[in-house]
Amino acid sequence: MDQHGFAGAAAQDPERTLRTTGAEQSTRARIARLILENGPVSAAALGSTLGLTPAAVRRHLDQLLDGGMIESRSARVYGNRGRGRPARVFAITDAGRSAFEHTYDDLATSALRFLGECAGQDAVTEFARRQVAELEHRYQPVVDAASASDKVKALAEALSADGYAATVTGARASQGAAAALAGEQLCQHHCPVAHVAAEYPQLCEAETEAFGRLLDTPVQRLATIARGDGVCTTHVTAPSLRGGAHTDMPSSNHQVGGLSA
Numbered sequence: 001m002d003q004h005g006f007a008g009a010a011a012q013d014p015e016r017t018l019r020t021t022g023a024e025q026s027t028r029a030r031i032a033r034l035i036l037e038n039g040p041v042s043a044a045a046l047g048s049t050l051g052l053t054p055a056a057v058r059r060h061l062d063q064l065l066d067g068g069m070i071e072s073r074s075a076r077v078y079g080n081r082g083r084g085r086p087a088r089v090f091a092i093t094d095a096g097r098s099a100f101e102h103t104y105d106d107l108a109t110s111a112l113r114f115l116g117e118c119a120g121q122d123a124v125t126e127f128a129r130r131q132v133a134e135l136e137h138r139y140q141p142v143v144d145a146a147s148a149s150d151k152v153k154a155l156a157e158a159l160s161a162d163g164y165a166a167t168v169t170g171a172r173a174s175q176g177a178a179a180a181l182a183g184e185q186l187c188q189h190h191c192p193v194a195h196v197a198a199e200y201p202q203l204c205e206a207e208t209e210a211f212g213r214l215l216d217t218p219v220q221r222l223a224t225i226a227r228g229d230g231v232c233t234t235h236v237t238a239p240s241l242r243g244g245a246h247t248d249m250p251s252s253n254h255q256v257g258g259l260s261a
Contacts, residue, residue, distance in 0.1 A: 027050070027052070027056075027060060028060045028063060028064065030050060031046055031050065031057070031060050031061070031064065032064060032069060032070065032092070032096060032100075033100075034046060034049060034050075035070055035090055035091065035092050035096075036092045036096065036097065036100060039091065040073065040075070040089035040090065040091040041089055041090060042075065042087060042088070042089050042090070043057045043058060043061060043088070043090070046061075046090075061090060064090075064096070065090075067095075068093060068095045068096075069092070069093060069095060069096035069099060070090045070091060070092055070093060070096055071090070071091055071093050072088050072089070072090055073088070073089060073090075073091060074087070074088065074089075075087040075088065075089045105193070105195040105196050108193070108196045109195070109196050109199055109200070112124055112127070112196065112199075112200050113199075115127060121202075124200060124202050125202045125205075125206070127202075128200070128202040128203045128205070128206035129206045129209070131203070131206070132203075132206040132207050132209075132210045133210075135162070135210065136210040136213065136214060138158070139155060139158045139159075139214055140214060142154050142155070142157075142158045143155050143158070143214045143215065148239065151214075151215055152168050152184045152186055152215060152236050153168050155186065155211070155214060155215065156168045156186055159186075159188060163190060163192060164188045164189075164190055164191065164192075165188065165189040165190040166186060166187060166188045166189070167186075167187045167189070168184050168185070168186055168187070169184065169185045169187065170184055170185075182235075182237070182238060182241065183217075183235055183236050183237045183238040183241065184235075184236045184238075185222070185233055185234065185235055185236070186211065186219075186233070186234040186236055187231045187232070187233050187234075188225075188231065188232040188233075188234075189231050189232075190225075191224075191225045191226065191232055193226075194224075194225045194226045195226075197224070197225075197226035198226040198227070201224075201226065201227075203226075204221065204224050204226060204232070205221075208220075208221045208234060211234055211236070215236055216239075217236060217237050217238075217239050218237040219234050219235065219236050219237065220234065220235045220237075221233070221234050221235075222234065222235055
């Protein structure tokens with residue numbers, strides 16, 4: 001995380017921010033990163049790792065605490081605890097973790113913008129497809145091993161293992177036989193790249209294409225978190241309906257796997 005992004009996320013007092021030098025911001029960001037990567041850690045351990053005096057560590061920790069980026073808690077003690085106050089350790093908060101994530105988003109967006117300006121939007125699309133290809137390669141054996149009726153569920157479980165919080169629900173046709181199952185809806189309740197995809201929908205499109213290949217059936221993206229929807233929703237056509245049957249599904253900007261792309 002860069003020093004400017006972290007300072008912006010953590011700033012609570014404008015006057016204090018103006019008094020903060022670039023070197024202090026950089027050191028504070030390093031301390032926050034150590035806490036993020038190593039879990040609850042003591043001030044003494046931070047000072048030893050960074051070569052800082054106790055007073056310097058305390059100053060930076062107080063700034064991070066004031067900004068809500070970290071929290072202080074009592075260290076766990078195994079066995080009998082000696083006399084005196086329990087040691088304090090510091091852990092990252094949800095706000096602190098989010099600050100790191102948004103800074104990475106800004107960096108990724110800037111990189112894709114530069115790629116588009118230098119090599120064109122086709123290069124951005126190819127980049128998105130290559131990024132998704134690694135996930136597709138890992139998911140393919142999982143989906144292939146599942147029975148025909150459980151392939152979407154298997155994909156959802158694989159996505160959930162990677163932090164997408166995916167679920168599956170049935171989708172029914174609104175015309176024709178009232179009880180005819182039109183397919184399933186794959187819902188992703190979390191998107192790690194939502195802020196980047198808001199500017200570069202090629203990331204969502206590449207993912208949708210991969211779903212169609214993995215499931216070997218037409219899929220249609222109905223909603224995305226990047227567009228402001230609460231959930232990324234992909235309609236997966238029932239294999240029995242491939243090649244001719246039509247259902248009345250909500251419109252979408254992107255259909256793949258045998259439908260118009």
